[in-house]
Amino acid sequence: MYLTIKPFLVLLCMAGAFSYFFYKTKALIDLMRAAPGGVIIDRIPERTFMFLREVIWQSSVRRNKPIVGIAHTLIFWGFLVITVGTLEMMVEGIFHGLTISSLSPTVHGWYVFISDFAAIGVLGGVAFGFYRRLVIKPDYLTNGLDAKLILVFTATLMISLYGYNMFRIPLEPDAFINSYFILSTPLAAMFGLNGASSSLAFAGTEFFYWVHLSMVLGFLVYIPNSKHLHVLSAAPNIFFKRLGPEKAFEKTDFEDESLEQYGIANSTQLPWGMVLDLYACTECGRCEEQCPAAMTGKPLSPKKIIHDLKVDLLSHSKTIREKGDLGAIPGFVQNEGEISPDVIWSCTTCRACEVSCPVGIEQISPIIESRRNLVQMEAAFPAELQTVFKNLENNFTPWAFPADSRADWCQELGVKQMSEHRGAEVLYYVGCAGSFDDRAKKVATAIVKLLKMASIDFAILGKEEKCNGDPARRAGNEYLAQMLIQENVETLNKYQPKTILAACPHCFNTLRNEYPAFGAQYHVVHHSQFLRELVDSGQIPLNNKSDERITYHDSCYLGRWNGEYDAPRALLKSAGVKLDEVERRRTKGLCCGAGGARMFMEETIGKRVNIERTEELTAKKTKTVAANCPFCTTMITDGLKDANQQDDVVVKDIAEILLEATGKG
Ligand code: SF4
Ligand code: SF4
Known part of the structure; x- marks a missing residue:
C-alpha cells in the first residue's frame, strides 16, 4: 500500500515545493528584467575562465580567509556531488528501482564512493560554520537565525543521506554498489545495522528518505526568501560582473536629451547588474571588516548598504514588476532612514569592499550613483564641496589657486612645456597637488631631478593641464568632471604623447582607466613604475643607498x-x-x-x-x-x-x- 502511494506523495511534495520555488524565483527575475540597462555578454573566454576560477574552483572564497574558504569549498563541492544523488532519490521515489545503476552499475558505484566522501566534507564545513558562529562570532558576520538554520538544514541533509545509505545496505545486502559505500558501510556496522531485519531496514530507509527529501524541498522553498538566495545568484553575478578597464565609472551621456534623471534616486532606477549584486550578497561581512568608514565609526557599512538597498528594492517589487505607480516610490536616501546622506558621503572609494567580496559585488557603484543624484538632481551635498566645485570650474583645480600659476613650481627647474616641445617622449602630468601643494611640489621637484638624471626627454602641460576630474567625479558632479576630462582629452590628443607619467595615483587611475571612454587612450604609468624601469636599466645610478x-x-x-x-x-x-x-x-x-x-x-x-x-x-x-x-x-x-x-x-x-x-x- 505504502509503496503504491509513495510516488504520488513524492510527486505532490515536489510539485508544491518546485511550484513555490519557481513562482518566487520568477518574481525575482521579473524584477531584474524590469530594471534599466541590458545584459552585457562580452569577452566570453575571459568570463568563462573567471567563472571556473571563482565559482567552480572557489578561489575568491578562500582569498584572504583560507580556513573559512576551505570550509565553504567543501560545502560547495559536496553539494555539487550530492545534488546528483538527491535528483536520483527523487526519480527513484517516483519510478521505483530507477537509479544510476539502471544506466551503469559501475558509474553508480563510483558515484556513491565519491558522494560518501563528499558528505563528510560538507559535514566538516558545517561543523566549522557552527564553531565560527557560536564560538568565534566575528563582529562583521551577520549571525542571525537565518545563517544557523541553514547550517542545521545542511547537516540534517547529510546525516539523512548517511542514514538512508546505512539502512539500504541491510535492505539490499547483495547490491552491487554496497562495496562502494566507503563510509556508510563502516557506519552501518558501527550502529549494528548489518544484521538488521528487512522490515527495520525498510522503515529506516524510508524514514531517512523522507527526512532527506523534506530538507531538499524545504531548502528550495527557503532559498528565494533568504540571504541564501546567493546560492542561485552568486555564480551569474560573477560571470556577468563588469570587466576592466578596472572599474571605470559609468559615463553619463549628457548629449542624450531624453535623459531626465542623473544618478540613481530610487530602486526603480537600479540597473539589472546592481539588482543582481543585491541578490548575490551572502552577508558574509568581509567588506565591512575591511571598510575604513565602518571601522572608524561612520554610519557606512558596505554590507549594510547592499542589504538595505535589497530590502528597499524588494519592498517595491510588486509595483516595479507590474509597472504600478513608480513615481510614488521614494528615494532610498532619507535623512532619518537606514541610508542617510552621511552613509553616502562617508565612502572613500577605497575599493577594499569590492576586492574582498567573494561574489563580485560592486558596492561603490550605488554610492557614486546616489552621489550623482544628490549633487545633480537635488543640489544636496556637503557644504565644503561647494567651494571645491567652484574652484574646479574657475581654476581647474580643487584649490583657490589661479590656473595660470600652475607651472610656477618648476620655474627654476628648466622644465619644458609640451607647447614648446611637442615631440617630447614623455608627458609628465603633474596634477593639482604637484602643481599647487607645497609638500607635493617637493615631490614633483624630486621627480624632475630624477628624470633629468636619467636623460629622459619629457615635458609638462603647464597652464594647459587641468584637474583630471577625479574629485568631481567621485563627489558625484559628473557634469563638471566630464567638462574637465573633455578639455584634458582635447589637449592630450593635440600632443599625442607616447607615454604619460603621473605621480599621483588618482591622475594615473583616471587617465589610464577613465579617459579611454572619452577618446584618449594612452600609455599611462605611475612614477613608481617608470622610476623602477629607470633604476633597473641603470639610468639612475644609486650611489648613496641607505639601510634605514x-x-x-x-x-x-x-x-x-x-x-x-x-x-x-x-x-x-x-x-x-x-x-x-x-x-x-x-x-x-x-x-x-x-x-x-x-x-x-x-x-x-x-x-x-x-x-x-x-x-x-x-x-x-x-x-x-x-x-x-x-x-x-x-x-x-x-x-x-x-x-x-x-x-x-x-x-x-x-x-x-x-x-x-x-x-x-
Ligand atoms: S569603497 Fe567605500 S564602502 Fe567600500 S570599503 Fe572603501 S570606504 Fe568602505
Ligand atoms: S557585499 Fe560581498 S563581501 Fe559584503 S557582505 Fe555581501 S557578499 Fe560579503
Whole structure:
C-alpha cells in the first residue's frame, strides 16, 4: 500500500515545493528584467575562465580567509556531488528501482564512493560554520537565525543521506554498489545495522528518505526568501560582473536629451547588474571588516548598504514588476532612514569592499550613483564641496589657486612645456597637488631631478593641464568632471604623447582607466613604475643607498584600483631601505581617508581614518613612512601632527627616497 502511494506523495511534495520555488524565483527575475540597462555578454573566454576560477574552483572564497574558504569549498563541492544523488532519490521515489545503476552499475558505484566522501566534507564545513558562529562570532558576520538554520538544514541533509545509505545496505545486502559505500558501510556496522531485519531496514530507509527529501524541498522553498538566495545568484553575478578597464565609472551621456534623471534616486532606477549584486550578497561581512568608514565609526557599512538597498528594492517589487505607480516610490536616501546622506558621503572609494567580496559585488557603484543624484538632481551635498566645485570650474583645480600659476613650481627647474616641445617622449602630468601643494611640489621637484638624471626627454602641460576630474567625479558632479576630462582629452590628443607619467595615483587611475571612454587612450604609468624601469636599466645610478628601516603605505588608487603593489616596494628595496611592513597592506591596505573626494570634506563622525592609519604605521616605530600619493602624504602627515609625532616620523614619497639614494637629493 505504502509503496503504491509513495510516488504520488513524492510527486505532490515536489510539485508544491518546485511550484513555490519557481513562482518566487520568477518574481525575482521579473524584477531584474524590469530594471534599466541590458545584459552585457562580452569577452566570453575571459568570463568563462573567471567563472571556473571563482565559482567552480572557489578561489575568491578562500582569498584572504583560507580556513573559512576551505570550509565553504567543501560545502560547495559536496553539494555539487550530492545534488546528483538527491535528483536520483527523487526519480527513484517516483519510478521505483530507477537509479544510476539502471544506466551503469559501475558509474553508480563510483558515484556513491565519491558522494560518501563528499558528505563528510560538507559535514566538516558545517561543523566549522557552527564553531565560527557560536564560538568565534566575528563582529562583521551577520549571525542571525537565518545563517544557523541553514547550517542545521545542511547537516540534517547529510546525516539523512548517511542514514538512508546505512539502512539500504541491510535492505539490499547483495547490491552491487554496497562495496562502494566507503563510509556508510563502516557506519552501518558501527550502529549494528548489518544484521538488521528487512522490515527495520525498510522503515529506516524510508524514514531517512523522507527526512532527506523534506530538507531538499524545504531548502528550495527557503532559498528565494533568504540571504541564501546567493546560492542561485552568486555564480551569474560573477560571470556577468563588469570587466576592466578596472572599474571605470559609468559615463553619463549628457548629449542624450531624453535623459531626465542623473544618478540613481530610487530602486526603480537600479540597473539589472546592481539588482543582481543585491541578490548575490551572502552577508558574509568581509567588506565591512575591511571598510575604513565602518571601522572608524561612520554610519557606512558596505554590507549594510547592499542589504538595505535589497530590502528597499524588494519592498517595491510588486509595483516595479507590474509597472504600478513608480513615481510614488521614494528615494532610498532619507535623512532619518537606514541610508542617510552621511552613509553616502562617508565612502572613500577605497575599493577594499569590492576586492574582498567573494561574489563580485560592486558596492561603490550605488554610492557614486546616489552621489550623482544628490549633487545633480537635488543640489544636496556637503557644504565644503561647494567651494571645491567652484574652484574646479574657475581654476581647474580643487584649490583657490589661479590656473595660470600652475607651472610656477618648476620655474627654476628648466622644465619644458609640451607647447614648446611637442615631440617630447614623455608627458609628465603633474596634477593639482604637484602643481599647487607645497609638500607635493617637493615631490614633483624630486621627480624632475630624477628624470633629468636619467636623460629622459619629457615635458609638462603647464597652464594647459587641468584637474583630471577625479574629485568631481567621485563627489558625484559628473557634469563638471566630464567638462574637465573633455578639455584634458582635447589637449592630450593635440600632443599625442607616447607615454604619460603621473605621480599621483588618482591622475594615473583616471587617465589610464577613465579617459579611454572619452577618446584618449594612452600609455599611462605611475612614477613608481617608470622610476623602477629607470633604476633597473641603470639610468639612475644609486650611489648613496641607505639601510634605514622604513614602513610603507599602499595607496588605494595605485594598489586596489590598479593592482600595482610591487613597483614601489621594488624601488624602495633598490634604494637599500629595509621594509618593515604593516599588517594591513597590499589588497588589505587601509585607506588614508582622502579618496572619493573625502580629502575635501570635513570628517566629523567617528575616528578620523587618517589617524587610524597613522597609528598603525607609527606602531612600527620607524622614522620614515614611504608613500606614493600626494593625498596619502598629506593625510598621514596630518595624522602625525595630531599625535604630536611630526618631529619623530617623516612621510616621504618614494621618489624622494630614491633621489636621496642617488646622493644628489
Ligand atoms: S569603497 Fe572603501 S570606504 Fe567605500 S564602502 Fe567600500 S570599503 Fe568602505
Ligand atoms: S557585499 Fe560581498 S563581501 Fe559584503 S557582505 Fe555581501 S557578499 Fe560579503
